Amino acid sequence: MAGEKILVVEDEGISAIEIQECLESLGYRVPSIAKTGNEAIQEAFSIKPDLILMDITLQGEMDGIDAATIIKSFMDVPLIYLTALDDKETFKRMIDTKATAYLIKPIEEAELRNNIELALKNYELRKKEIEEEKRAGLKDVQIFMRSVLPELVANMPISERSVFLSRFMRLFEQNMKPLFHNYAQEHSEEPYENLDEEVKLKIYLSWVAQLYENLGFKVQTRARADRGAMTVKKCAWSPSRPKDVFLCLICQSIMQLTYSWANLPGSVKEEPTTGILQSVCKFDYDMSYDAL
Numbered sequence: 001m002a003g004e005k006i007l008v009v010e011d012e013g014i015s016a017i018e019i020q021e022c023l024e025s026l027g028y029r030v031p032s033i034a035k036t037g038n039e040a041i042q043e044a045f046s047i048k049p050d051l052i053l054m055d056i057t058l059q060g061e062m063d064g065i066d067a068a069t070i071i072k073s074f075m076d077v078p079l080i081y082l083t084a085l086d087d088k089e090t091f092k093r094m095i096d097t098k099a100t101a102y103l104i105k106p107i108e109e110a111e112l113r114n115n116i117e118l119a120l121k122n123y124e125l126r127k128k129e130i131e132e133e134k135r136a137g138l139k140d141v142q143i144f145m146r147s148v149l150p151e152l153v154a155n156m157p158i159s160e161r162s163v164f165l166s167r168f169m170r171l172f173e174q175n176m177k178p179l180f181h182n183y184a185q186e187h188s189e190e191p192y193e194n195l196d197e198e199v200k201l202k203i204y205l206s207w208v209a210q211l212y213e214n215l216g217f218k219v220q221t222r223a224r225a226d227r228g229a230m231t232v233k234k235c236a237w238s239p240s241r242p243k244d245v246f247l248c249l250i251c252q253s254i255m256q257l258t259y260s261w262a263n264l265p266g267s268v269k270e271e272p273t274t275g276i277l278q279s280v281c282k283f284d285y286d287m288s289y290d291a292l
Contacts (some may be wrong), residue, residue, distance in 0.1 A: 004050035004120060008033045009040040009067065010082065011059045019053065019082075022109055028116070037062030044071045045190050051119060056083040056090065065090075068097045074191050076127075078119040082107065146215050150237050153246055161246055169253055176211070180261050183207045197264055197287055201228050204262040205285075208255070226266070228285040230255075235281070248281070255283050 006028050010016040020030045031047050034040040036059045044052065052071070056064040068079055081094055081102035094102055100119040103111060149168075156164060184192045184203050192200070205221040205228050212219050216236030222229055237247045252270050259268045266287040 003027060003029060005029045005031055005047055006116070007031075007040070007043055007047060007049035007052045009035075009037075009052065009058065009064060010055045011035040011057070012055075015055075019112075022112060023053075023116075026113055026116075036060040037064065037067035040064070040067040041070055044075065044077070048075070049077060051078045051080065051116060051123075054079060054081050056081055056085055056094075065093045065097060068099070072097055075185065078123045080115055080119055146236060149250070150247060153250075165246075165250065165253065168250070169257060172254065173257060176258070177261055180204075180207055180258065183210075184262075193263070198223065198225065200262055200264055201285060201287060204259070204264070205230060208258055211258075223285075226287040228287075229282060230285075231282045251281075259285065 006023055008016060008019050008023070008030055010019060010033065016033045016035075020033060023030050031049075032043045034043045038060065040052075040054065040058075043049075052068070054064040054068050058064050058067070064081065064083075068081075071077070072079065078100045079097065081099055082105060083090070083102060084105045086104060091102075100122070101115045103115060153161070153164075181192075184200075184207070187203050187206070188195060188199075192203075195203075202223045205223055209219050209221045209230060212230075212232070217232055218234035220231045220233060237251075248270075255268050255270065264285075264287055266285065268283055268285050271282045271284060
């Protein structure tokens with residue numbers, strides 16, 4: 001493995017240069033060296049490294065573990081600590097950040113090389129396993145929503161639908177909310193919480209459109225200033241249950257729930273319309289505070 005970007009966080013100039021030269025000789029890229037915890041956080045969001053080498057004792061009030069805690073709360077990245085400390089309290093704090101490894105200074109080149117290769121390899125394997133689990137879980141939910149849900153609703157007594165809706169929405173949130181947050185993080189140049197509301201809305205609409213398209217719907221989205229819309233041009237549920245308003249209620253509930261995950265003001269409202277060839281519906285997103 002070579003060519004990966006590595007962020008080096010080291011406040012001793014000579015040590016930082018030695019580490020950089022060593023990494024570059026091994027084929028890695030070192031686009032930046034940070035000397036403080038604040039610099040480490042800023043550079044991590046800026047360059048999105050494949051791995052971070054983090055010294056613990058840094059200039060300023062924030063040490064490397066504090067900086068790593070903040071970085072790891074926003075991005076999943078392999079982390080190796082470099083330290084001259086070997087006490088139990090420091091070790092416990094390092095464990096809490098889910099570090100891949102820690103190396104005691106002075107560090108041999110072979111030791112550094114082997115730990116970096118192992119960290120990157122394990123990270124890729126774990127990432128693939130997580131993606132496979134996500135795809136399997138998402139596939140199950142999608143199959144249920146696309147094929148089973150319409151038929152299940154068709155044979156469900158009206159008296160049982162309220163309880164079913166509540167249980168279904170809990171299941172939907174449990175499976176889909178983490179996927180939305182992962183999507184938002186992957187499509188953000190900075191922490192999602194720091195984005196403008198207009199950018200957040202575009203990310204949300206992109207995700208929810210993808211969700212419905214994977215269910216067999218045809219949709220169109222648009223976003224402008226503090227307003228957005230998603231128009232359903234083809235409903236995957238309507239051919240089998242064209243007059244079942246309960247399916248529409250489920251769809252509306254999904255829109256309202258997912259919009260709440262986006263951490264945006266305002267509201268989402270459904271506007272049913274009838275096209276010449278097929279039924280369509282439109283969801284309007286109004287972020288103006290007058291809509292609250």
